[in-house]
Amino acid sequence: MNYLELGKQALSSALAEQTEKYRQYCTEGLNLNLSRGKPCPEQLDLSLPMLEITAWKDKDGTDCRNYGGTYGLDRMRRFWSEVTGLPFENIIVGGNSSLNMMFDTVSRFMLFGTANSEKPWCREEKLKFLCPAPGYDRHFRVTQQFGFELVTVPMTAEGPDMNVVEELVKDPAVKGIWCVPKYSNPTGITYSDEVVRRMARMKTAAPDFVVMWDNAYAVHDFVEEGDHLLDIFAEAKQCGTEDRIFYFSSTSKITFPGAGVAMMAASDRNLKYIAPVISAQTIGPDKLNQLRHLLFLPDVAALKEQMKRHAALIAPRFEILLSALSRELAGTGIASWTEPNGGYFVSLDVLPGCAKRVWELCRDAGVVLTEAGATFPYGVDPQDTNLRLAPTFCSPEDLGTAAEILCCAVKLAALEKLLER
Numbered sequence: 001m002n003y004l005e006l007g008k009q010a011l012s013s014a015l016a017e018q019t020e021k022y023r024q025y026c027t028e029g030l031n032l033n034l035s036r037g038k039p040c041p042e043q044l045d046l047s048l049p050m051l052e053i054t055a056w057k058d059k060d061g062t063d064c065r066n067y068g069g070t071y072g073l074d075r076m077r078r079f080w081s082e083v084t085g086l087p088f089e090n091i092i093v094g095g096n097s098s099l100n101m102m103f104d105t106v107s108r109f110m111l112f113g114t115a116n117s118e119k120p121w122c123r124e125e126k127l128k129f130l131c132p133a134p135g136y137d138r139h140f141r142v143t144q145q146f147g148f149e150l151v152t153v154p155m156t157a158e159g160p161d162m163n164v165v166e167e168l169v170k171d172p173a174v175k176g177i178w179c180v181p182k183y184s185n186p187t188g189i190t191y192s193d194e195v196v197r198r199m200a201r202m203k204t205a206a207p208d209f210v211v212m213w214d215n216a217y218a219v220h221d222f223v224e225e226g227d228h229l230l231d232i233f234a235e236a237k238q239c240g241t242e243d244r245i246f247y248f249s250s251t252s253k254i255t256f257p258g259a260g261v262a263m264m265a266a267s268d269r270n271l272k273y274i275a276p277v278i279s280a281q282t283i284g285p286d287k288l289n290q291l292r293h294l295l296f297l298p299d300v301a302a303l304k305e306q307m308k309r310h311a312a313l314i315a316p317r318f319e320i321l322l323s324a325l326s327r328e329l330a331g332t333g334i335a336s337w338t339e340p341n342g343g344y345f346v347s348l349d350v351l352p353g354c355a356k357r358v359w360e361l362c363r364d365a366g367v368v369l370t371e372a373g374a375t376f377p378y379g380v381d382p383q384d385t386n387l388r389l390a391p392t393f394c395s396p397e398d399l400g401t402a403a404e405i406l407c408c409a410v411k412l413a414a415l416e417k418l419l420e421r
Ligand SMILES: Cc1ncc(COP(=O)(O)O)c(C=O)c1O
Pocket: 037, 096, 097, 098, 099, 100, 136, 180, 185, 214, 216, 249, 250, 251, 252, 257, 258, 262
């Protein structure tokens, strides 16, 4: 039934039916949560054997209990090189959080500029940063914290709208762009080859423009043949723009979020430029944790096995959510959603002006969703349309119930809106 084609009377009776259903849900005293983009406890159990590892000496004799190794263990850098396909020399292994490395990176640009800056960013009169939206709220918050004007760029099924990006970067105040190029948070899409090429090739007015390439979900496929992402460094090298790329990833959703191993990669020139700053900042990261990770996941083959075990737990949860959306909302004309091959999220678009209402209705029926608006800069979705759904943390049973309530709320909010006209 396409709700957009219904007359007033049919809309009113559909509203009465959904209201009755919704009231029933509200009496059940539920406490369900679709807001947490976190692994479920069974996923965390997969890495428990790693905590049994008490080794402290690396193969090359490095005593991991002691200071040293500003860029992390060489073997860990090699591991990341194998995973990402990037040269070993361009990789720095950090602490437990890639978001922390991203914050530090922007903070260094503010204080010292990039290798290509004329002056530190904090001395610029105006600073702007491009935020593809729907996107990752924590990225936006980093640049908001440093006083950037956040400029929204629409996301398409292939990545940020590059026509818009190429126009915006003609402004010298635009210093960079946030990117989650594979299984993007929250849409789950992977950037097309064309988007990656244009990102590497585009002419920017700012000589120190940066692409914050957060490949957080590089290996997080839950289908046999995951999405393919073009190597942005290789593309950038071809046109001499490799200094603009800052690449990040971590094992947060491979082993333990908050207790994993993060990495960053940058061009030769950038690494040389930031080396003195990093060595002033730290004597080195937690090498014992890196060694534990290397013994638990010694190579890409072991990593792939670990990701298959994650996929076996995650894929059924996505299936429950997606089949509920399709069963309840397909053909209604009031919602559309993404169907990713990996990552942690599904992005749901409801009728304009309805996302906040859906969020409220869900809350009152005991289902917590990520706040409506959170996927846009400043937490404001101009169309009030987008909701980020995170199916991994709930048990399959709870997820089924939460998805039903969500669909009921989407219908209820749409019917209320359509009856206002
Ligand atoms: C796109 C993206 N980047 C980074 C992070 C956080 O990564 P880390 O735990 O390495 O700081 C998340 C967590 O949800 C994420 O979705």
